[in-house]
Amino acid sequence: MNKKKLLGTPYFIWSTLFILIPLGIVFYYGLTDESGAFTLNNVMAISSPGHAKSLWISLGLSLVSTLICLFLAYPLAMILCSGDHSLQTGFLSSKSNAAHKNIIVLIFILPMWMNFLLRTLAWQTLLEKTGVINNILAFLHLPALKIINTPYAIILGMVYNFLPFMVLPVYNSLIKIDPNVIHAARDLGANEFQVFTKITLPLTTPGIISGITMVFIPALTTFLISKLLGGGKILLIGNVIEEEFTQASNWHLGSGLSIVLMMFIIFNMVVSAVFDKDGKGGTL
């Protein structure tokens, strides 16, 4: 036994206690019925119309918000990077550029210091019929914004909360690109568009994939955003599972559906692992 393994012991104990054992309990409940006999009914329950519908809605909403996150995050990451690259290479290096970039980072990071729950509740107060935004709109004699308690508000909440998880991996992979590769492409006569499609995009694919994973999974499993911003009218699969535990006290069904959800997550992780063999993306 070597030293590295020794140092891993605290984490090993931690993960056994708080990850492996709870997972085992979930699988035990998910694969048994009230009497403790083995059954697959709890897992198969996902095919019932109600559960399937909420799973489709969850998949749809999280897919849309992941795409929006990507389209918002990629340009932002490029802006953050461009500052760095120009500093490295000596082009356009100026103090104002660095300060400019710092402000962007600050604006971006600042809300993350606040609790997730509070941020989502704040959106509720902003979007409500008598909320802050509508008061301002009414003051300006503009038509009211009616997105609270609709799927749009849920997508907004997802994008807002999970955007950083997209920006950081994409930024990480952008910053790793050697500027000389880009210079070489330009020397060989590539225009901006060609540089982007032939050089930048392929080199950042691992980052994009891990960003997608990191946004898609929390979006797929969330129950809080839909509860607070969806007014309880749109039931995501996370809400179904949560209500099985808190209202219906049917732990078996709740665990069974969690196992199904876990399979989606594992599938997603396998896909990202295939794209990210050499571990270039990942990493927060």
Place this chain on the structure above:
Amino acid sequence: MKKLYCLIFILCSSLSFLLTGCGNSAFGENGQVIVYNWGEYIDPMAIDMFEEETGIKVIYEEFETNEIMYPKMVSGSTVYDVICPSDYMIQKMIENDLLAEINFDHIPNVVNIGTQYFEQSKEFDPENKYSIPYCFGTVGILYNKTMVKEPIDSWAVLWDETYYDNILMQDSVRDAFMVALKLNGYSMNTLNQTELETAKNALIQQKKLVQAYVIDQVRDKMISGEAAIGVIYSGEAIYTIRENPDLVYVIPKEGTNVWIDSWVIPKNAVNKENAEAFINFMCRPDIALINFEYITYSTPNTAAQALIEDNDIRTSPIAFPDLSLYKNLETFQYLGVEGTELYNNLWKEVKVY
């Protein structure tokens, strides 16, 4: 290497030993009592006063719903001495033989509790052996009189298209179905398939008019004028009307749910005598009064009612309604495992629709 694992094992076990040791040293001079109550359902001052007067240390835990409380209590990870569940949950606990009979000799203050509330309790505790009422109330409609055309007196208003996007419904199975069943003149404890189907269809039909399904947030949203009409518990109604005088609370003419939350002692309670001392203390008129003023849920403690200084509240029909004036009042009953599942599945159909 083995030595190291041994060391870690010893460290861990001694740590857990230390922790349990801490638990013991937290005993008051007269032992302790572990209380499990609804969130925000007691004035913290009342707990301090109890500890000071009796020397019994109170370990206080809170739950959000009866359904969260039940499995936690059954699992026995914490052995509670006093719990405050609602009517139908008490019935379920009695049926599953989880409650101890209360020794009323140890609770002389029980005379302060009005007999009509014990009468009402017989729906779930037929011999009044297991429970002592702590709070009670009704479920009704809270509306903003500046936002509705005429005074409201019926559940039917929750299906009125003019209030599109202005209705708040309760986000829980039994409360939502109670509304739909009562509207159609059925019992809210029905297990009749066609009656439940009718109620389910009514709720689905209503869904497009509903602004949001919420529980605690009805309070804030009604105060801020976010919605015109909401289904609310009477205890919350008193608080909201105090905050926004435009709000009015009514018990609909089709009848409603009269609920009671009562103190019970689990069968496996370790500190049964302390638990009885705690319940006795809670039944004292001055304590019941400070609790009422703090949580604004109606107290069945008639001696405490008489002590209320504010005349408007003492005679308030919201806090202390004359239940004999209303028809079709019912208390929730436990529906059994299958009945509960039936309701849950129908509710899920409404929610995913």
